[in-house]
Amino acid sequence: MTSASPMPLSFSREIFATVSPAPYLLANLTNVEGEEYPRRTNSRQTDEFRLPIINVNSLQHCFGSAVVRTGDTAVVCGVRGEILHSSDIANPPNVPATSLHPQSGTAGSDTASPAQDIYEIPALNLLVPNIELATGSSPAYLPGNPPTALAQTLSQRMLSLLHSTRLVDVNDLRILYQPPATPEDEETPDVSPAVEIKAYWTLYIDILFMSLDGNPFDAAWGALLAALKNTKLPRAWWDPDLEMIVCSDAISDARGLNLHGVPVSVSFAVFDTKRHKGMGEKDMAWVLADPDTFEEGLCEETVTIVVDGLSSNGMQLRRIEKSGGTIVGKDIMRSIVGRAAKRWEEWHSVIGQAGG
Template identity: 50%
Template sequence: MANGTAKPPGLAFSRETFAKLTPAPFLQAHLQQPEPIRPNGRSLDAFRTPTIHTGSLSHSNGSAVVRLGDTAVVCGVRAEILLASDIPHPPSEDTSEDDLVERLGLLVPNVELSTGCSPDHLPGNPPSTSAQALSYRVLSLMHTSNLIRPGDLSIQYMEPASDDDLPDEGPKTVTKAFWTLYIDVMCIALDGNPFDAPSYLL
């Protein structure tokens, strides 16, 4: 017969189990050390190395897949032509190129989080406030970083010389249309800052 005074066996979890059951206390236990370090060995100011694959989607004009830790994001770019004749209120010639891109809406990013990428973003839900804020931040980043030159979105045509042109006049260049870029960003897995991965996509 077993001794009734024997102590029950201690309950101990492995490092991996503790991290899965209580991720927040597990992280805090590492950060509150005299020399703070992340559970994966990174220092507080060390960045994850991203993995980027381009041309992953064959049905888009451009695409990329970015993995940043356990975060995975897919981006597809679709280009459409906006005819100058379809613009209801054409901008004046004095409008700067930067203002022209913003006024005509030639860059249209859309960040989708409702993909089941995390428990907070279940599939089928309408666009969340976070997704709309991310879309705006991506748009602001594209405008402020000068990533795309406004002149590259202009489709121009050089008119042939006519009998009415003066001899010293050169060929006249006319803007016939503009490229509109629809940038669709879909978050497949979210485990960290949702803005970091889309910024690498651009």
């Protein structure tokens, strides 16, 4: 009679991670195993990011599109444009005629002041980001449920960052018309009819998560950035005979957007043992770059840094968002900003190789 094989005395990694997630992460971070730096449960070092992979112009029905993947987080972004007629605006913004030029809207134009960019684009809602989490992107999102708080929060954060960074030039969104000179104008050659704003382009930026494994904001913003850098708007003008906006079908007439820099979002999460019971008497904490879903569930303190290296003053800090916890002070924040600057170089290189 053969005896039954004895039960194993230890749990598998999958069971250990499910039953005791915090001790499991702690065991990985403290069990160095002869390595110089601790490894996380995903085998990355604490300051190691997932390599972004970008494909652009994947959607033919959009003015611009991009697919971005960082690890198991995959997101697709499509940009489509609709025309907003000035006659349909209840309270149109008061734009000085001196800031308008008939060729405004072409790539490289920069006739609008920062104050006008800040006022016109948000006042008229010319940039409309929308985020959707697809069914199957994560076990937490089931079919038939209403929009989640995460999707709404991400959409609002994207809109706020679009406005604060002035990423899109308002000149690219204006559709102008130069009235012809009248006989009265010919008598005064120094005076010409004022340029009129007949319409604006409204950009709808739709972002869909096909797979979500942590750090959704960085992936969504990277997809938005790559899509906008490859967006081409059709040439549009006011036809006085038809009294309507006419667009050219020629692809050669389409013009790209004159983006203001390349602001990149870089996020971190802090794993603090004192936030979890039964983790020992010694308090320890680690700052984890580009956290995945498993790590986000164990971290309360998060930091998001937005940096832009395309500045005459070198690397520029565009935004800092911090929530929860007290671990990140001045010294750690300075180190985080330094790591964000290196991450910007990686994103900028990948976007450039993708055609941006």
